[in-house]
Amino acid sequence: MVLGKGVYVFTLVTQHIFIFIDIIFNCISDKVFIRKNSTILFVVFIVQDAFLLMAVTCLCFSLFRTNVFKAGFVELLLYGFKGTIIFAALYIILTVSLQTFLLLLRWEQPIDYNWPGLLSALYIIQRFFAVLFYYFYKRSSLRLSDHRFYDEEWVKHTLTHSN
Numbered sequence: 001m002v003l004g005k006g007v008y009v010f011t012l013v014t015q016h017i018f019i020f021i022d023i024i025f026n027c028i029s030d031k032v033f034i035r036k037n038s039t040i041l042f043v044v045f046i047v048q049d050a051f052l053l054m055a056v057t058c059l060c061f062s063l064f065r066t067n068v069f070k071a072g073f074v075e076l077l078l079y080g081f082k083g084t085i086i087f088a089a090l091y092i093i094l095t096v097s098l099q100t101f102l103l104l105l106r107w108e109q110p111i112d113y114n115w116p117g118l119l120s121a122l123y124i125i126q127r128f129f130a131v132l133f134y135y136f137y138k139r140s141s142l143r144l145s146d147h148r149f150y151d152e153e154w155v156k157h158t159l160t161h162s163n
Contacts, residue, residue, distance in 0.1 A: 015141040018055035045099040066149040084140040091133035094126040
C-alpha cells in the first residue's frame, strides 16, 4: 500500500488517534479516582462517546471521498466495509448501554462495590466487541488510505473487469 498524499496520511493518523483515545477512556473509566465523583464519570463517558462518534464520522467521510462512492457504487463500498459498519453500530450501542448501566448503579454510591451479574455480562460483551471494532476500524482505515480508491482509472479498470 502506498500512502501518496498528505490528506490520506492525516486522515489515517486522525482515525488512529480517535481509537487510541477510546482505548484510554475504556481503561480509565474503571479507576477509583474517576469513580469518586459521579459527575466526573458522566463527563468522561460523554467525552468518550463524542470521540467514538467522531471516529465513525471520520470513517464515513473517508468512504464518501472515494471515487467508488462518487461513481455511484455505494453498494460496493457497503459490501466491502459491512463488517466495520456493523461492529461500529454494535460497539456504540453496547458502550452507551454499559455507561448508562454503570451510571445508574454508581450515581448515589460511586465507591461501593455493586457489580451484578448482568453488569458483568454486559462489561465482558462490550470489551469483546471493542476489540472487534478496533480491528475492523483499523483495517478499514488502512484500506481506505490506499490511493487506488481515489484513482479514477483504477476504479474503471476494476469495475470493467469484475463482470
